[in-house]
Amino acid sequence: MEVSGSVTTARDMGLVGCTRCYSVSSRGTAHCPRCGSALQSRDRLSLQKVWAWWLVGLMCYIPANLYPMLETRTLVSVQSDTIVGGAVDLARHGNWGVAAIILVASVLIPVVKFVIVAGLALGVWLGPKVPEGQRHFWYEIVEYIGRWSMIDVFVVAILSSLVQLQALASITPGRASLFFALSVIFTMLAAKSFDSRLIWDTGQSDIASNRRTPAVDVKGDLSA
Amino acid sequence: MTTPQMPTQQPSPPIDLDRLIACPNCDALYTTPTVESQDKAYCGRCHTVLIAPRRKAGKQLIALALTVLILITAATLFPFLAIDAGGMHHDASILQTAFAFEGALLGLSVAVMMFIVVIPMLRLILLIYVLTPIIRDRPPARWAKRAFGLSEALNPWSMAEIFALGCAVALVKLSDLAQVQYGPAAWLFAILVVIVVVTDSLMCRYSIWKSLDQ
Structure with missing residues (x-):
């Protein structure tokens, strides 16, 4: 029913x-x-907190992609790979499956998360363009997949503790791993700060009454 | 599936608040339905599961929580993956994995340790502490409400099962380069993923909070 x-x-x-x-x-x-x-x-500070965490998360996501995630030393070479660089390298060696997994987990999912969280906050802030049921669906997606992005950091930890074969080959974590972990943590906090009840307030006839609540008054603070 | 009924009219004051339930995700208000064991009450608007009681869930939850505690302890101590390449051998335990980050990244080591060992274990200990008096029909433990509240707050940060999947991804990445062997701990973590999923499906938050309210 x-x-x-x-x-x-x-x-x-x-x-x-x-x-x-x-x-x-x-x-x-x-x-x-x-x-x-x-x-x-309703959490009156919800949107302010969401934007704050979202922005810090985004700021950490940029160095996470610029710095190397892994440094691989072998007998003949030293190679440091960024997230995308590593995936491209795998694809060139014919490892399409693994390359796809890495691109989806570390690039597609984080970017989609940033877009969805921003979309949800904008929906409450400026008035919705999408039905509330759908927005709630996206909210649950973000809540659910947010923590799984941490898998990348764990993979780096596993690889670098396991591949320690002295001169033959060794892997050490790069600086990007720290920024990537921080970015995941901050986006999780952004999603947690979002009061999902606000989605449903903007749905029906009370869009107008919602505009009056201080929750949407962040507009002034942010554009400044 | 039960969809609870909306209170049709403004209930005449005083409102019996105990008979109402509000959806945490969309604020829809319902009169609390009677839900049979194995059945579920969903919010009619956003489909959040509100009440999902199960007979003997308490006992099963404690059993599963104890199992996971033992698994994590064992998995932390044993080596969980080993690698062979060019006549060299190296194995790693969870502790070594967590402390793979050195120097400027040391903070990350601490975070990884928290996410995959400390927080999952703390959460389960709190859950056992809260549930044990309930299943024995005793009054709730002294700090039961705070303990369960903390356990709930830690929920998203408990990432043991994500780490388990991370092992699988790492294995795939290495399979071309070297011979990788599973240690006992890798299997322990695989079982852990299944148990964590079962535990989540057994837990009815509404029922636990209600039984703590005395």
């Missing part, structure tokens, strides 16, 4: 829902009586 159009929210009823234990309290209660977490009908 779909219940759209005539949805009653906790806010409509003058109540506030707890996002941690789902229990309901009357408006103005500071802490949830059941689980003790801080109660807010």
